[in-house]
Structure formats: structure tokens, C-alpha cells
Amino acid sequence: MTREPSVIGGCRSEQEYRAVAAATALPAWAVQQKGHGHAGTAMALAPLAHTLYQRVMRHSPRHPEWPGRDRFVLSAGHASLLQYVQLMFTGYGLEPADIAAARTFGSATPGHPEYGHTAGVEVTTGPLGQGVANAVGMAVGLRRERALFGTPHDPTVWAVAGDGCMQEGVASEAASLAATIGMDNLVLIWDDNRVTIDALTDEAFTEDVRARFAAYGWRNLEIEDATDLDSIEKTLREAKLRTGAPTLVSIKSTIGYPASSSFAGTPKAHAGAPGADELAGILAALGFPAGAGLETLVDDAALAFGRSAIARGEELVREWDAEMRSWGDSHPAEAAEWHTRRRGEQLIGADVLDGVAAASGDEATRVANGRVVNALAETGRFFGGSADVASSTSVAIPGERFSNDHPAGEFLRFGIREHAMQAVLNGIALIGLDRAYGSAYAVFTDYLRPALRLAALMELPTITIATHDSVAVGEDGPTHQPVEQLASLRAMPGVDVVRPADSAEVVACWRRMLGSTVPTALFLSRQPVRQLTAAVPDLDANVARGAYVLADDAHARLTLLATGSELQLVDAAAAQLRSVGVPVRIVSAPCLRWFDEQPDAYRDAVLGSVPVLAVEAGATQSWWKYADDVLGIDSFGVPGDGATVMATLGLTQEAVVQRAQRLLGLTLPT
């Protein structure tokens, strides 16, 4: 092959050209082989990705977990080949055959980048917009690391987003927040290719993106020539300067470049096989022989150039090791704390909870939780905030608001941006030095659901504190009264939905949550509830099993099961039933998933060999697996004071007694 500077410029050697040309051709080749996949963006941005991985990013392919590395986030996750090709060339463990195997079952190169599956992939992306917000969270986590510990590294987060990401609300929320908190260690590269799946962007996306980001407070840079490595490098180097503001780098690319104009620059280049003719044209344009296969595309020269990144990465790590030793010597306390908090360990031990006072009387579980949050915050390892309802959700803590001006700030004000909040938590959790939490009203967990799903998929132990957890919130009415949120989050794989019944259960739930490796949605009452569980023997162990017998009776004819604020309801109903000669058992069930994980014998013992009536002020769907009848709410709430609303919707002691009666076929004395 011969070097074709007219197609890709700025290469410093024949070898470099070969690497970039191969990176450009490989996506087209791989997608043509498979008949499906996304080649166009991976082709068009190959020079950009090459420049990032070979010239600009500080990274070390043989140490993908190196704490000093820059982070790369492919928010436009469908263009996964863009990243896989660079991970292959730079030596993260992928080989050319892995590119050929893209999108096949069991491959290291699935359709979208998956965190934990492919070395060098920092975050699972695909649902558009999420990566932008994750990158903001990573920038927060890294900025905080430097502020708290004075570590000698100051990594930059590089995110690549397409027009799709830019249209999604979660990215808008996160971008506005990033500027407010001044995350100047964040560079967002916007692939301005003017093409989406259905059409050119002038049919659905005509805004001036650069002006929008300027309005948020971002710095704007532009890559003049998307096909010239030097042009790209110049802008990216400027982008990583610390200026107090995040930087948007626009790159006008032609999707599918260098295919013919009947393909490149059109929606056809977004997904699907280019066709044999287009592939031939692409190969010819890049200087490859007709019919070039994997070995020709990725020849020894190209691979050798690409893998030179390994040695450069090793050198970076060596330098960093020396700096870290020096830093450790001069900052022994910070270094000890930093090492302790490296990801993988339990960041906060349950002993922190020992000093949290129990409630002496009726108290909302959100209030009890507020004491826990304050105790956790004192560790300095618990970091997050609220979507503008810190006081209502009882997560207000003393200290400073986090920003670039106060990077060791104790909490973050997310603004009224629930979706970005959860996605930013995901980013903070990916950096891994803090246990990340956020808070919102329970009904608005709907807004953050897509980001929580990704936390679950990545197994990130974020904590989403959801208060005002039933229709008992009252006056704000049905728009603010959760009904289906508990059930709908329980349907989501990999999320622990936790709903403690009183202050003792709040603390006991946290003991298990602190050791958890998956995200938790913690549901808490707005209204005060009675204290019922403080005297339970081995409460921590019982709660950790998800459900346990609160009150047993050898002659029980019925098991009443409840969660959260409804435990007091079944407790009262149980007393009434007992008083008329119907002995019952009471089961408290703060977390259905924890209970699901228990052995059959435990679950059978808890449920008992009598009919089970489950009671929860929410959609009934969750409970039929274990209950013979469910008293819940399968309609929307109504406006009014909480007690009246609960009574109107049938969540009363009397209703529990009547349902029990019906279930047992009894007629009780009136």
C-alpha cells in the first residue's frame, strides 16, 4: 500500500499512516463481514481516536486500572468499533481476530462497550446521553481525589458524543451542571456529523450546539480538519488545559469517510453493511489492495506502531510510581487513606453506624436516615447530594458545596436534574474513591431510571435515597404520590430496593447496604411511623435476609407481611385479629431481593405454612410470588392529607382485618 496523505493527513511515518488507515478501514470491513453493526462513525472518527490513544491521552495499555490514567468514555456507544480498534492497536489485550468477532456471542467485542468485560472500557454505554453524564461524574470523582489527597496525577476525562447524545435530556442536564461546578478536567468531543439514523439532523436537530454549551458556561474549541492528525492533536492539547470550565471540542466529521458520497455523509452510513462496492472503494481510497483481509489491513507495521503505546504507557506508570512514592513519603496520612479507598474494598464499615441514635418515639424513616447520612458523611468517604430537595429528603449535611473552587466540598448540589444526578453518581462510583449517593422524591425515581439501570448493569454500589415513599405524602397529590415505583424498580435486575419500617430497620438496612456491591434504592417515609423493631433479637441478621418474623405464634392461622410504613398497619391489625381469637404472625420484609436470595427453607419458615397476606402502599405486583392475597394500591393517588388519602385508597387497619377475614373465610365479630 502507499501512503495517501490526501485521505488522512498529519501522519508522522508510513507506519502511523498504516495504523490510522487500518483503524479507518476495519469498522467497514468488520461490519461488511457480519452484515450488521455500526461502521460510519468508527471510520470517520478513527483519526481522532488514534490521536487520542497515540498522542494525547495519558494511559498505559498494560495497566488498564492505573489510577493516574486519563479516562475515555464513548458516549456514542454504538460506535464501539472506534474504541475496540484502538484497544487492539495499543495493546489492551484485543487482537485483530477480536475485531473480526465483533458482536458475536461470547466475544470480547460486544455491540456496545461493556464495563468489566473488555479491558480499557471504562464504562458501559449505548443508551444515548448517559456517557456524557457519566463523564461529568468521573471528572467530579477525579477532581475530588486530587483535592482530598493531593495525589500527583490530574487525569483528564475524554468523552465522545454524537448528535444523539446531544439531543438527550440527561446530557443537557449534566452539561449545565458541569459548567456550574467548573469541571475543567472534562473534555467532551462532539462528533458534528449532521446525520442520525432517520435523517440528516436538519430535520430534527437544528440548534447551535456550540452556542448552547457556551450558554452553559463551557469553553468551545473546534478541530479544523477531522482527517488530519496534527489538526486534531493541536486542538486536543489545548482542550486539556485547566481553565476553570469544561471544554467542548467540536469535530465536523463525515460519517463513513472515506466512502463514496452516496454512502458517506448519509444516514446509510449509520448502521448496516456498507456493501461490497463501498468497501472496495474505502479500501482503495485508503491505499489497501482490493479484497484486503484482516492480515493485510492490520499488518506488522501498523501493529508495531500501535503497540508502541505500551512502552510509552509503561514509562508513564514508572514516572507516576516515583511521584507516588515521593508523595506518600511526604503525605503519609493521605497516602494511607488513598490506598484504603482504592476501589474494590468496602469504603465505609458498618461500625460507623454504632453511634447513630435510635428514635425514642414516632419518627419518619427519612429522619432516622438523616442521622445515618450525617454519620456516614463524617467518614469523608460518603459523597453525593440531592436534586434540590436536600432538606425534604433529610440528607442536608454540614459543609461546603462541591465545585472547582471548593473541590473538597462535602456535598454536591445536583439541581433539579434527577436523571443527571444518578448518571453522575455512576461516574463517581466508577472512580471508586467515594460511596456515592443521591436523593430525590420517590415518585421521581422515574426520571433517573435509565441511569439506575446502567448502575445495575455495571454493578456500581450507588445509593439512591427516595423519600416521600407512598401516597401518604398527601397534599401534593397524585403527581407526587408514588404508587408503582417500588414494584417497577423491583422488576429491574440488580437493584436492591430497600424499604425499612422504622428507625432501627433503617440502621440495620444500612449495615447490609454498606457492604453491597450493587446499587440500592432506599425508600423512606415522609410521615412519622411507630417504632416496632428495635427489640428484635439479631435484627441486623434478620434484616439482611430481606424478610423475617417480627412476631410469631405457634397457632397462627395467617401471616401478615408488610414493608415500611405499613408494618405499623399490620401490627395494629394483628392485635385486633388476636383480640377476636385469630392468632397471626407478622413478617417484616424490607428487601424482597435479599429475601429472594435466601434458601427455600428460610423463606418457607418465614412465610409459614398458613395463608400469607401482604400489605404495601403501592402496586401489588411484587408480592403475589409469596402471598395468597395482597392489599395494595393499583390506582393513582388522590390529593389530600396523608391519613385521608391512605384511608381513601383502602390502606387502613380495618381493611387489613377485612382482607384477612376474607382470605381465611371467616366472619369476625363486629
Next chain:
Amino acid sequence: MTREPSVIGGCRSEQEYRAVAAATALPAWAVQQKGHGHAGTAMALAPLAHTLYQRVMRHSPRHPEWPGRDRFVLSAGHASLLQYVQLMFTGYGLEPADIAAARTFGSATPGHPEYGHTAGVEVTTGPLGQGVANAVGMAVGLRRERALFGTPHDPTVWAVAGDGCMQEGVASEAASLAATIGMDNLVLIWDDNRVTIDALTDEAFTEDVRARFAAYGWRNLEIEDATDLDSIEKTLREAKLRTGAPTLVSIKSTIGYPASSSFAGTPKAHAGAPGADELAGILAALGFPAGAGLETLVDDAALAFGRSAIARGEELVREWDAEMRSWGDSHPAEAAEWHTRRRGEQLIGADVLDGVAAASGDEATRVANGRVVNALAETGRFFGGSADVASSTSVAIPGERFSNDHPAGEFLRFGIREHAMQAVLNGIALIGLDRAYGSAYAVFTDYLRPALRLAALMELPTITIATHDSVAVGEDGPTHQPVEQLASLRAMPGVDVVRPADSAEVVACWRRMLGSTVPTALFLSRQPVRQLTAAVPDLDANVARGAYVLADDAHARLTLLATGSELQLVDAAAAQLRSVGVPVRIVSAPCLRWFDEQPDAYRDAVLGSVPVLAVEAGATQSWWKYADDVLGIDSFGVPGDGATVMATLGLTQEAVVQRAQRLLGLTLPT
């Protein structure tokens, strides 16, 4: 009392001043009485709302459903007193006592405005950001009305948003879209009060909102003095000019004005009682006597001024009636169609489906649905589009893209904005002249969930077409493979989640859906499925009951129940079971909610008096109510081709047979 022009300027009479002063004081008075609620914004924007309702908006209090009216959307729904006070003054049916009863159970004045509950409330708001997007949808519906029929009215949509709405992603998405499609009949009034619940906006929201909207393509206007009616009126009149772009009107208000500076302009004014001292100060500032009660605040003069809107409204309707008669005479066909399509009737009759061809062989249900969509689109009464996946979701139809330049366009390109899409559909449905539909991948229904919840709460018959409805989507991997979406949407009150099994069921489901008055989420397969139901007698009636017996057997030992693409799985498993001497029944269950609504006798008959095994490629949670065992997927998907993924996750004929065997305690011949 004496007129205090220094507090509120531009009043043209003592009576007008009394009305505005009362509108300003009433929220503070009502919230102080109750001890809870949101007074600050309702006070600060009282002059704005007064000017809108008394001077600018075309409306008729005695005809709240008048088709020619402007629409008012209070996106900042917590400030509901702002609207209630104007509805009371202008004569929509509320009386001063209703203001006093705000937020009490059963009142006409609930915590947030509720559509269908209070005359004059156009849309239920409260979840922030939604109203902005609903307003965009209303503007679309009204622009389309004028284009299709040439009706003589050209209403303006007026929306009021606070900083909270402006931070939510759904509003950003909708604002970008509104400019792209040029909705110049939309005026969004941004209450720039720099205060949210937790803090001043400089802690979480520092962007330049006006510049952001300019970047979208909006026109920017500003009200110079939020306390001067003439200043407000001047800007609002300019705002309603048709210029080809939507208009943002900024109004710098002081939340809680005219309270003292220790309250007004601070987060304290956002919610909660102002306290007796502040209330006294507010009353004094406005010129009311100390301790003024409801009768003093709303005296005869104020009420007389306010209710003068009734006569003006009657005159507007009279003029309009004449114009409509003239229009009807000259446009009889359009007028007939317009009258037919007025809200409340079934917009599209099921006979439209008669010509939809059945599939002759294996076919994806999304493809069958594509034929339905095209047939419905031919009626001209079916309007919507896709979040940039029209081809994949098979909703592509012939015609022009809707915009201000093509207001009779056949479809809307929503862009990659699922959340705004659903909220815009809600707005179109509120105008009510089109059956509104949108489409996205099933997994991304998570993004639009908060807007769908409001469609359900308002009982708007939107159709959300969700294709690629199981892990069988394959190569795109777990981020694109729905698992919990079916179950989690079934948990939502008031949404019909419909999942037909083949092309005949697709058509049969639509027959019921066309008559529905609630939102539908229609789940469709990406992959081809076998045709199994075409020969079922009375298929339409059977499907309309939500579940029905597809294959009966008098000696059945088991009922196999399935939805969608899993019906072919249980059909094959049933054959295998029968072949080894285990007779089984097969139940197809396209909509669980429709089934829930059936009489016990029907449901019992369908399920049979034998064990029930439910099979669905998704979270099992939905089915335990009716099934003894459930074969489903309670973990995330995996990347790979669809068939391998289904097999890996245990959704195979063999697995169905084994689960059946286990349920019956059988050992089958191998």
C-alpha cells in the same frame, strides 16, 4: 385600602389594583392558614397571571372547552395557587372559599393543577419540565388544526416555567425540538427568580438560559418590570406575534414579593407558611388592613373587576361562532371532518383495519404493525412519529415531515428525545384532534416513563410503540435488550401494556386500542415469529379480553400461558408435551390489564383448573398473580445473536418442557 402603585404598577383602575393586590396576597394568606403549600411564586407572578388572564389571553371563563381559546400551561405546577386565583377571579367556577380550601381532600384546588378536575386547568403538572414539553405538543396540535382545516382561530399556547423546569432534561429536549419545527404559536414564560428549594440558583444553575434558548433557535423577549402590568402586557403582546420561532419571555421576579427581604427572594419563600409577621407585612405593603380575611382580600370591587372577563370571553365566543359559521359554509368538508374529530369521540374506527393484510408466513410483529400504522395514517387522524428509529420500529409512512413550513406534514421527527416525544404526544392528545403515537425501542421506554405516567393520570389515549421487545434483539447487547420494561410498565396504573403474539393479534389488539381512552404501550418483536392465531374464532373478542384459550384440551393437566414471541415457544412445547402423553392447554395473553378487568368466571375459565405455567422473555413479576410458576428472565441480557441469547437465558422449548415437568412432578421420557 388605598392603591399602592409603588408595589404593583400599571393598574388602570382602583378595581384592577384590588384584583391584582388580592391575587398577590391570597397565596400567602392561604398557605399561612394551611401551614403548607407554595406561596412565593404565586405571589411574585400574580401581576403576570393577572395580565395574561385579564388582558392578553383569548379565553372565555364560561366556556372552558371553547376550541378557539388560548391554552395556559403552568409547568411550575407547585405554584398552582397562581392559576387557581385567576380561575377564581375570572369566573371559571372557583370561588374564594375554594382558594381557602386549597390542598384539602376533595377540594377543587389540589396541590398541583389536575386536568379534568378543575375547569380551566388544561393539563396536569407538577413533575417539573413536563409542562414545557406538553406545551410544545399543544402548539403542534393547534398548528396542525389550522393547517388541516383552515379553522379561523389560531390560539397561542402560554406556558409558565420556573428554574426547576428549565433544569429538567425533558424541557431541554422539547425546547430544542420546538425551535426545529418552528412553533411560533408557543410562548414560554420563564420565571427567572434565581431561587430553588435548596438554595439560590447560583449554586446549581448558573447557565445563561436566554442564550441557551437563542442557541436552540428561540426568540428572546424580556419583561422589564415583573410588578408592572403595562410592562408585562407590552412584552406578552409582542410575544404572541407569529415570527416563525417560539418565544421565550424572561421575567425577573422576586419570589414572595412584596414580603420583607428576609423572606422574599430567598429559598424560604418557595414553600411553607410565611409566618404571621411576614403575612402582616405583605398585607400592609399591598394596602390591606391588618388581619384582613378572605372577604376583605376578595372584596366586591376586586371580584367584579375579575369577573368582567366573563363578558369579554362571551364576546370572543360570539365572534368566533360567526366566523366558524362562515368558515363552515365555505369549507363544508373540512368543517364536517373538524366536528367529527372534536375530542371525546373515537377518532379512528376499527374498520380501517379491515384492509390490513395478514402475514402469510413468519414475520416480526413490528412489521405487521407497520402495515397497521400505514393504514391508520391514511385516515389523516393518526399523527406522530419516532425518536429517530422510524425505520427500525416500522412506523415510516409516506409524506412530509411536520414543521411550521409544512404544518400539514404527515409525521413528526422527534429526534433522539424519547422523553420529550411522549410529553409532546400528551400535548397533541390534549388538543385532541389526532390519535397521537410515538415509537422507540422498548428498552428506552425507561426514558419516557415520567411522561407516560402523566398520560395515564390524565387518561390520554396516546400510543407508544415499543419495538425490539425482548432480549432476542440480540447483538446490541444488554443495554438494548429489554427485560424489566414490560413488568415495570404493567405496574403503572392506567397504562395498557399490549404485547401481541403474531400479525393477527397485532390487528386484533389495535381494534381494541382504537377504542381505548387510556395510553397504550404496544410491545412488538424485532424478530420474525410464527403465525398462530389467525384461525382463532372470534379473535377480536378474545384478544379484547386480554387473555384467551388458544388451544384447549378436556384432559389438560397444565395451562401454558404466554405473550408475544413466546407464544410460539409454548406452542412448540405443548406439542412436545402432548407427544409424551401430557395434554396441555395454551393461553395467549396479549394484555394483562384487559384480563384483570374480566369477571372472575372468565378468568377462571381461561386459566383452567390445572397448574398454570407462564412464559415471557422478561421479568417474571407480572405473572405470579395468575401462574403457579413463571419462566422468564430476571437478569440482564447478554450480547450475541438473538437465538443464542434466548437460549443462554433459558427461553427455549426444552426449558418450557422441563419447567412443566417440574411443576407437574413428572419425569418425562427423554
